[in-house]
Amino acid sequence: MPRNIVVTGSGSGIGAALTTLLRAQGDRVIGVDLRGGEIDADLSTPDGRAAAAVAAAEAAGGVVDAVVTCAGVSVPGKAMVTVNYFGTTEFVTALRPALAAAPRPRVVLIGSISGTQPADPDVVAACLAEDEDKALTYAERAIADGRARKLYPSSKSALAQWARRTAVAAGWADAGIPVNVVAPGIVLTPMSADIFDDPEMKKVMDTAVPMPLNGYSQPEDIARAVLFLASDDNSHITGQVLYVDGGAEATLRGPEDF
Numbered sequence: 305m306p307r308n309i310v311v312t313g314s315g316s317g318i319g320a321a322l323t324t325l326l327r328a329q330g331d332r333v334i335g336v337d338l339r340g341g342e343i344d345a346d347l348s349t350p351d352g353r354a355a356a357a358v359a360a361a362e363a364a365g366g367v368v369d370a371v372v373t374c375a376g377v378s379v380p381g382k383a384m385v386t387v388n389y390f391g392t393t394e395f396v397t398a399l400r401p402a403l404a405a406a407p408r409p410r411v412v413l414i415g416s417i418s419g420t421q422p423a424d425p426d427v428v429a430a431c432l433a434e435d436e437d438k439a440l441t442y443a444e445r446a447i448a449d450g451r452a453r454k455l456y457p458s459s460k461s462a463l464a465q466w467a468r469r470t471a472v473a474a475g476w477a478d479a480g481i482p483v484n485v486v487a488p489g490i491v492l493t494p495m496s497a498d499i500f501d502d503p504e505m506k507k508v509m510d511t512a513v514p515m516p517l518n519g520y521s522q523p524e525d526i527a528r529a530v531l532f533l534a535s536d537d538n539s540h541i542t543g544q545v546l547y548v549d550g551g552a553e554a555t556l557r558g559p560e561d562f
């Protein structure tokens with residue numbers, strides 16, 4: 305039986321690579337993206353997220369076997385809050401009933417090594433309190449104070465914490481729904497292309513994200529890890545952040561932090 309897999313950000317980079325691999329193994333992908341997917345949606349707004357979830361559940365006949373959230377942005381701004389965090393958490397939460405209807409449902413979120421880097425604690429706390437207005441107010445303050453660079457790490461840190469909390473909350477693990485995060489280092493996609501146009505930026509990124517194992521990754525390298533976590537073979541892994549980062553996290557945090 306082909307599984308119904310909902311993939312956000314299916315039109316580019318990691319989401320597009322994953323869509324190709326899933327279709328190649330016979331799964332049915334319901335792609336959600338700004339344009340060009342099965343469902344065109346703007347996940348930056350509450351209405352856009354809600355409508356996308358309704359449309360995705362409907363397209364799947366009410367039974368969603370897996371949700372993988374790849375939609376995201378990296379240019380510092382309010383979208384760190386509206387797309388990276390709430391565009392993921394509210395979308396996944398809205399699909400919980402359709403996931404619970406599947407025999408072996410799975411959820412995988414795309415985080416980032418950046419989630420381990422210095423964040424804005426107020427933005428993170430407001431996200432985790434599910435208060436989007438407050439998170440946006442703190443994000444605006446960070447932008448005005450010249451701390452906009454902390455917003456991407458903030459969104460990915462909050463996302464990883466949300467996943468760990470949600471994974472073991474009522475209605476998820478106890479309903480057979482594992483929730484995990486795949487956290488890449490630097491992946492060669494349109495999102496990271498700007499880094500390579502600017503030698504100074506490349507130097508900064510190589511220091512911030514050292515990848516001694518095989519260097520920068522391709523989107524397929526990330527997609528293959530997602531495939532496992534989203535598969536039937538993942539029976540007992542939940543609430544985990546899997547760093548697919550060429551050794552960056554182990555290099556930066558050292559052996560004690562795991």
Ligand SMILES: NC(=O)c1ccc[n+]([C@@H]2O[C@H](COP(=O)([O-])OP(=O)(O)OC[C@H]3O[C@@H](n4cnc5c(N)ncnc54)[C@H](O)[C@@H]3O)[C@@H](O)[C@H]2O)c1
Nearest residue numbers: 313316317318338346347348375376416490491493495496
């Ligand atoms: N590329 C990297 O180096 C890297 C590293 C770590 C984490 N990530 C994360 O991986 C995920 C995928 O990134 P990518 O590199 O494939 O980027 P990408 O830019 O190639 O793809 C992102 C996709 O998200 C979609 N999207 C953006 N805003 C949206 C919105 N409001 N509503 C619906 N869809 C929207 C885009 O249209 C695009 O198709 C992101 O969450 C990103 O933060 C990427």
